[in-house]
Amino acid sequence: MRQAGRYMPEYRKLREQHSILDLCHTPELAAQVTLQPVTRLGVDAAILFADILLPFEPLGLGLSFAAGEGPHIANPIERLADVERLPVLDPEEDLGYVLEAVRLARAALPGDIPLIGFAGAPFTLASYAVEGGSSRTFTRTKTLMYQAPDTWNLLLGRMADLVGHYLAAQARAGAQALQLFDSWVGCLSPADYRTYVLPHSRRALALAAASGAPIIHFGTGTAPFLEDFASAGGDVIGVDWRIPIDDAWGRIGESRAIQGNLDPAALLAPAPERDRQVRDIVARAAGRPGHIFNLGHGVLPETDVAAVRAVVELVHGG
Amino acid sequence: MRQAGRYMPEYRKLREQHSILDLCHTPELAAQVTLQPVTRLGVDAAILFADILLPFEPLGLGLSFAAGEGPHIANPIERLADVERLPVLDPEEDLGYVLEAVRLARAALPGDIPLIGFAGAPFTLASYAVEGGSSRTFTRTKTLMYQAPDTWNLLLGRMADLVGHYLAAQARAGAQALQLFDSWVGCLSPADYRTYVLPHSRRALALAAASGAPIIHFGTGTAPFLEDFASAGGDVIGVDWRIPIDDAWGRIGESRAIQGNLDPAALLAPAPERDRQVRDIVARAAGRPGHIFNLGHGVLPETDVAAVRAVVELVHGG
Numbered sequence: 001m002r003q004a005g006r007y008m009p010e011y012r013k014l015r016e017q018h019s020i021l022d023l024c025h026t027p028e029l030a031a032q033v034t035l036q037p038v039t040r041l042g043v044d045a046a047i048l049f050a051d052i053l054l055p056f057e058p059l060g061l062g063l064s065f066a067a068g069e070g071p072h073i074a075n076p077i078e079r080l081a082d083v084e085r086l087p088v089l090d091p092e093e094d095l096g097y098v099l100e101a102v103r104l105a106r107a108a109l110p111g112d113i114p115l116i117g118f119a120g121a122p123f124t125l126a127s128y129a130v131e132g133g134s135s136r137t138f139t140r141t142k143t144l145m146y147q148a149p150d151t152w153n154l155l156l157g158r159m160a161d162l163v164g165h166y167l168a169a170q171a172r173a174g175a176q177a178l179q180l181f182d183s184w185v186g187c188l189s190p191a192d193y194r195t196y197v198l199p200h201s202r203r204a205l206a207l208a209a210a211s212g213a214p215i216i217h218f219g220t221g222t223a224p225f226l227e228d229f230a231s232a233g234g235d236v237i238g239v240d241w242r243i244p245i246d247d248a249w250g251r252i253g254e255s256r257a258i259q260g261n262l263d264p265a266a267l268l269a270p271a272p273e274r275d276r277q278v279r280d281i282v283a284r285a286a287g288r289p290g291h292i293f294n295l296g297h298g299v300l301p302e303t304d305v306a307a308v309r310a311v312v313e314l315v316h317g318g
Numbered sequence: 319m320r321q322a323g324r325y326m327p328e329y330r331k332l333r334e335q336h337s338i339l340d341l342c343h344t345p346e347l348a349a350q351v352t353l354q355p356v357t358r359l360g361v362d363a364a365i366l367f368a369d370i371l372l373p374f375e376p377l378g379l380g381l382s383f384a385a386g387e388g389p390h391i392a393n394p395i396e397r398l399a400d401v402e403r404l405p406v407l408d409p410e411e412d413l414g415y416v417l418e419a420v421r422l423a424r425a426a427l428p429g430d431i432p433l434i435g436f437a438g439a440p441f442t443l444a445s446y447a448v449e450g451g452s453s454r455t456f457t458r459t460k461t462l463m464y465q466a467p468d469t470w471n472l473l474l475g476r477m478a479d480l481v482g483h484y485l486a487a488q489a490r491a492g493a494q495a496l497q498l499f500d501s502w503v504g505c506l507s508p509a510d511y512r513t514y515v516l517p518h519s520r521r522a523l524a525l526a527a528a529s530g531a532p533i534i535h536f537g538t539g540t541a542p543f544l545e546d547f548a549s550a551g552g553d554v555i556g557v558d559w560r561i562p563i564d565d566a567w568g569r570i571g572e573s574r575a576i577q578g579n580l581d582p583a584a585l586l587a588p589a590p591e592r593d594r595q596v597r598d599i600v601a602r603a604a605g606r607p608g609h610i611f612n613l614g615h616g617v618l619p620e621t622d623v624a625a626v627r628a629v630v631e632l633v634h635g636g
Contacts (some may be wrong), residue, residue: 043470136454139583139618146587159413186539189559191598223505224541224560241507242542263507265457269464280509 001264003037004091006301007308010036020065024050027097031104035167037111040305042312044113047255048105048170050098052120053128054161054179055105058094059086071090072280077130078146079298080151091169099173101245107173115179117170119208121182122159122200129155139189145196156200164207171211173259178208179216180234186221191223205233216259220297226251239294241266246284257290264295267307278314319582319612324619325626331621336382342368344467345415346403349422356431360630363432363495366423366488368416370499371439371446372478377404381443394450395462398469403555407480409487417491418443424492434534435493437485437526439500442476446615447473456505463514474518482525496526497534498552501615504539511543516550523551534577535562538551538615544569559584560612564602575608585625592625596632 003232011033014023021028029312033049050063053071056063077083092099104116118130127141128133128134135141144198145152167178185197201217217234225242230237237256239248241263246257266277278293285291299308322329329351332341341347351367371389374381381393396400410417424433437445445459446452453459463470485496503515506573519535526533541561548555548570555574558564559581566576584595598612604607611633617626 125423137583137618139586139620142581142583143586144621146584146591186560190562192581221539221560242504242539244508263460263510264462265455265460268457268461273464302457302461 001047002049003041003043003047003299004033007303008036008040008305010040017206017253019196020051021063024054024101024289026102027096027100030051030098032103033107034101034105034115035108040111041308042316045116046105046109047116047179048098048102048118048175050101050118052118052125052183053097055119055125055166056129058089059162071128072135073128073132076140077126077129077155080148080154083151083155083158088158088160089166090177091166094155095166095169099169102170102173116177116179117167117173117175117213118181118205119163119167119170120181121185121219122156122163122204123185123188123197123205124181124183125159125163126152126155127184129159135184142187142192145192148211149196152196153200156197157203158310160204164204167204167208167213167215168211171208171213173176176214177214177216177220178211180205180208181237182217182219182222182229184221185219185229186224188225190225190228194228194247198228201229201232209233209309216292216314218259223248230256236290236292238294243295244284245281245291246288247284249288254289257292258285258288259292259294261296262294264297264300264303267295267303268300268309271310275314278311282315319361319616320367321365321617321618322351325617325621326354326358326623328358329632330517332355333575338369339381339400342419343415345418345422348419349417350425352419352423352433356427359617359626360511360634361370363434364423364427365434365497366420366436366493367417368393368419368436368541370436370443370501372413372416373407373437373443373484374447376407378479388452389446390429391446391450393520394458395444395473397446398466398472399475400471401473403477406476407484409484410559413483413484416521417487420488420491420493424548430459432494433492434497435485435488435531436496437488437522437536438477439498439503440474440522441502441503441506441515442499443477443481444470444473445502453502456502460505460510461590463510467514470514471518474515475521478518478522479525482522485522485526485533486529487533488527489495491530495534496531497527497536498523498558500535500537500540500547502539504542504545506543507544509544512546516546519547519589527551534610548574554608554610556612560614563599564606564607567606572607576603576606577612579614580612580629582615582621585613585621585629586618589625589628592629593632596629598611600633 030049051155088120130141204308218238220240238259532553534554537558538558538613541548555576
């Protein structure tokens with residue numbers, strides 16, 4: 001999950017002078033923010049500071065963030081012509097500043113701290129592109145999916161190619177692992193996930209895997225169709241807190257590692273309850289083929305940095 | 319699910335002259351809106367027009383709806399004293415206008431159309447009371463739950479008593495079935511549902527069941543803990559589209575009926591895709607002990623009334 005954020009004083013200080021997009025656009029600053037949690041929290045890996053929607057700028061969709069609100073897409077996708085008009089991106093040229101941030105962060109990180117690159121999954125990116133921002137019901141997204149499946153498949157195919165190549169480029173720039181974020185895919189029925197999303201996620205993951213870097217395939221609300229989600233690919237499956245982590249292993253098999261799955265809200269709990277939940281996850285994961293302890297989604301802005309540190313220490317200490 | 323709404327021209331016409339709260343507060347209008355979908359759609363049952371948050375007015379929490387936005391709670395619950403201050407409601411006195419709407423709607427409905435009364439479940443009501451409105455992350459709700467479990471349990475216990483007695487009062491006023499809506503409970507981990515919510519839902523359902531009316535226990539996002547959700551009670555379990563309905567029966571057993579479970583977005587699909595999804599649900603439910611065909615959540619405002627009618631006719635026609 002994104003490690004840096006509003007809950008960190010050093011991040012808030014930078015944000016007083018720079019917008020989110022400024023931070024992302026300036027490789028030196030993005031690399032600096034990438035390193036903040038490593039120093040502050042003592043985590044085992046760093047995740048690149050970026051935003052999954054950055055490719056929308058070179059795609060011509062328009063991207064902005066209003067203070068305290070979610071992203072706004074100026075030119076959302078409505079019809080076939082909007083998809084056909086999307087340029088094919090060259091990550092080196094169109095998102096070169098992200099790759100430069102990867103290089104700078106990699107160079108600045110201690111050798112034993114791997115750097116994780118990431119991108120949004122085809123469905124989650126398409127949902128923002130179609131809705132024009134965040135959504136609770138994903139009405140426009142599903143309407144396009146049902147009413148114009150050819151347009152839908154073209155859009156998700158374009159997104160799959162884009163993020164597959166973008167992730168591979170991040171690996172070439174120095175990212176040692178890659179994460180694909182399908183944050184909103186849990187709004188779908190299992191059947192719709194299989195029909196309208198899975199083939200595109202599979203393509204994106206295969207393109208990224210060609211880089212040789214290990215891949216984390218993350219989603220929230222995936223418990224109802226976890227087997228299908230896992231079948232799309234990923235060396236590591238990232239799950240949220242809505243499924244006990246041992247049940248997740250039972251369903252996807254022990255050939256895969258799992259990342260997860262503390263409820264971010266547990267970091268707002270008193271230490272005994274928080275630590276109980278952490279220990280429960282560690283115990284359920286014991287003896288499994290690979291566990292990356294993580295939150296089930298991003299750190300909430302209300303979180304105390306000391307609580308995050310305490311969890312890292314507890315996981316390290318056993 | 320709520321049947322009346324912005325997607326119906328006759329409802330929009332009434333809303334030009336009356337706020338949502340005006341409609342709810344005026345038994346004649348609430349009864350009139352309750353009957354609209356029966357006439358227009360040809361459904362087999364009517365669901366009372368009301369709002370799950372109406373009890374917040376006599377509780378002193380303050381309730382308003384801004385145009386195009388969700389509910390706003392003027393005096394949210396923050397601490398123990400806020401819960402202790404909540405009055406114990408007498409449904410006949412404090413929500414008498416809802417019971418009068420039940421009586422009027424029951425008298426006006428054809429004899430073969432049952433009337434369904436409803437209330438919000440303790441968790442969902444508490445989440446609105448604590449957040450002060452809608453939420454995506456339920457941060458304040460979970461913070462109270464973890465940091466002050468005694469306050470939490472007192473709050474949910476009060477809500478359970480309130481809605482249990484309120485539902486029973488609706489049955490006495492003429493509602494022939496009762497529905498408990500736990501719309502947002504899917505934000506919880508299975509373990510947290512069991513610890514912090516299940517006992518209170520069980521109490522609310524038991525109080526309502528004492529009326530003798532059959533009870534529908536509905537939630538969204540409950541697939542990860544459906545067995546626990548069902549164990550709280552309900553003659554009928556309402557599920558959303560995130561689980562195949564035959565899988566739901568496999569998990570809760572054939573002693574219970576199930577209500578569901580079409581994705582409301584399927585009503586925005588072209589007829590062949592929409593009908594395919596309807597037929598799939600009907601086929602999966604065939605031979606089961608009891609199926610109430612319904613959407614997995616409310617009708618989306620963008621829905622064409624003709625699409626809803628077509629689904630009702632398809633289900634009736636087999």
